[in-house]
Amino acid sequence: MAGVTRADRCPGVLRPHLAQDGAVARIRVPGGQTNGKALGTLSRIAQEFGSGDLQLTSRAGLQLRGLPDPVPTGLIAAVRRVGFLPSDSHERVRNIVASPMTGLSGGVADVRPLVASLDAGLCAKPELAWLPSRFLFAIDDGRGDVSGMPFDLGYRAVDPDHGWLLTGSGDQGLPVAAGTVVEQLLDLAHRFLAASRRSADAWHVRDLSNWIASIPGVRAIDIAHVNAATPLGAIAGAASIRVPLALLTPAQAATVEAFAAGPVVITPSRGLVLLGAARHLSELTAAGLVADPASPWSAISACVGAPFCHSALINTRAYATALARSGSRLPRTHISGCERRCGAPTGDHVDLVAPTTLRLASLVGEAR
Numbered sequence: 516m517a518g519v520t521r522a523d524r525c526p527g528v529l530r531p532h533l534a535q536d537g538a539v540a541r542i543r544v545p546g547g548q549t550n551g552k553a554l555g556t557l558s559r560i561a562q563e564f565g566s567g568d569l570q571l572t573s574r575a576g577l578q579l580r581g582l583p584d585p586v587p588t589g590l591i592a593a594v595r596r597v598g599f600l601p602s603d604s605h606e607r608v609r610n611i612v613a614s615p616m617t618g619l620s621g622g623v624a625d626v627r628p629l630v631a632s633l634d635a636g637l638c639a640k641p642e643l644a645w646l647p648s649r650f651l652f653a654i655d656d657g658r659g660d661v662s663g664m665p666f667d668l669g670y671r672a673v674d675p676d677h678g679w680l681l682t683g684s685g686d687q688g689l690p691v692a693a694g695t696v697v698e699q700l701l702d703l704a705h706r707f708l709a710a711s712r713r714s715a716d717a718w719h720v721r722d723l724s725n726w727i728a729s730i731p732g733v734r735a736i737d738i739a740h741v742n743a744a745t746p747l748g749a750i751a752g753a754a755s756i757r758v759p760l761a762l763l764t765p766a767q768a769a770t771v772e773a774f775a776a777g778p779v780v781i782t783p784s785r786g787l788v789l790l791g792a793a794r795h796l797s798e799l800t801a802a803g804l805v806a807d808p809a810s811p812w813s814a815i816s817a818c819v820g821a822p823f824c825h826s827a828l829i830n831t832r833a834y835a836t837a838l839a840r841s842g843s844r845l846p847r848t849h850i851s852g853c854e855r856r857c858g859a860p861t862g863d864h865v866d867l868v869a870p871t872t873l874r875l876a877s878l879v880g881e882a883r
């Protein structure tokens with residue numbers, strides 16, 4: 516049985532969320548690791564059953580929107596066939612982010628095998644299906660790009676064989692050998708689950724500070740975190756691109772599928788890294804994907820907003836588009852349709868939140 520705990524409403528494919536534009540199915544992609552063929556197939560599923568776009572999430576996952584309610588069994592079968600639903604019981608707890616460029620450029624270790632092993636270990640433990648579906652593992656290859664995110668349990672490599680096992684944040688943990696970290700993360704996840712059942716409000720490890728303090732060997736650690744978006748352009752033979760508004764259109768997905776020679780990594784900054792595809796940057800940008808770090812789209816993001824979300828006070832995507840077209844040089848900026856600030860980046864940024872529309876209007880006067 517799936518891990519539905521308390522008022523745990525994070526959607527999955529088997530338990531979608533009903534939004535203003537129809538049902539939303541969220542697909543976990545551990546470490547953001549996928550490939551062009553899978554993305555292309557999923558795009559066709561989105562076109563057959565929903566709005567047609569693939570929405571990228573801040574946890575490097577994907578969402579299908581505008582689906583019928585209830586979601587057709589044919590859609591579930593199609594998602595399963597393409598490999599995005601390997602476990603019915605654990606689909607909503609396979610929440611693992613990892614350094615997107617790991618094994619490609621930078622970092623001190625290739626953590627992709629750790630991500631695969633953690634995902635397999637998680638799915639093999641029936642009781643871990645009861646983790647909150649907000650619970651997040653972060654696996655950082657040493658560069659500090661995901662260890663500064665809010666997460667529950669994590670790993671920060673120090674060298675290829677050692678690192679820090681992180682508990683509740685990137686600032687506390689204990690030394691660990693890379694060879695044992697998966698086992699220890701799963702053991703701590705079990706222990707968190709037991710401890711959280713004694714507290715009605717504990718969704719996250721950080722909610723249980725006494726429990727963290729009781730873990731043998733845990734101490735404050737002083738390591739730097741980067742909190743930066745994944746760099747754009749040609750990097751180590753790969754094409755690193757940003758997806759405007761985090762919505763990969765059918766035409767863009769077809770272009771990615773056509774030119775992805777190897778794996779594709781979804782990034783928490785709502786981009787894609789196509790390994791081996793640097794020579795195809797011009798085709799990707801011709802499809803509207805962004806490879807230029809100076810582009811306004813590299814600095815602007817928005818929640819899905821009206822008319823897709825019940826809570827939205829404004830059409831956030833219209834404001835974001837007007838802001839991008841204004842040509843202004845912008846600091847990192849996120850536009851939210853309400854105080855929840857869905858999808859806001861974790862690093863420094865300008866937060867434009869409705870109903871502060873006067874300020875928005877002064878920035879993007881023509882937006883409606």
Ligand code: SF4
Binds near residue numbers: 818820821851853855
């Ligand atoms: S920030 Fe508010 S308006 Fe935007 S998607 Fe989240 S709940 Fe909806």
